[in-house]
Amino acid sequence: MSSDDQHITIEVDDRVVAEADLHLDPDAGVLHADLHLEAGHRRPGTGADLVDTVLAEADAEPGTPLQATLPAGDAESLIRLRERCDSVQTRPAGATVIAEGSLPRD
Numbered sequence: 001m002s003s004d005d006q007h008i009t010i011e012v013d014d015r016v017v018a019e020a021d022l023h024l025d026p027d028a029g030v031l032h033a034d035l036h037l038e039a040g041h042r043r044p045g046t047g048a049d050l051v052d053t054v055l056a057e058a059d060a061e062p063g064t065p066l067q068a069t070l071p072a073g074d075a076e077s078l079i080r081l082r083e084r085c086d087s088v089q090t091r092p093a094g095a096t097v098i099a100e101g102s103l104p105r106d
Contacts, residue, residue, distance in 0.1 A: 008057055012046075021033070035074075062105040078090065088101035
């Protein structure tokens, strides 16, 4: 990970339940976010919390293009991305979904 990369974790009872790796590509001006959630049963709201944390802690300007990779079937994270980001478009990519939009300007 370069010094510009960020790693975000969400822990519950000393256990990592969600994490994200962020990388701002300065040449393309795009923030890449890889979201990962613990497999199996987890507390409702974990995916939404991860998206909120990523958007709050991302070291990028409002309006920066965002490309997020998340597990296929993770509707909670995808719904939150669509609620919080501008013009989110998705496409399948194997066992993941790639969501592209831009960081909120609020």
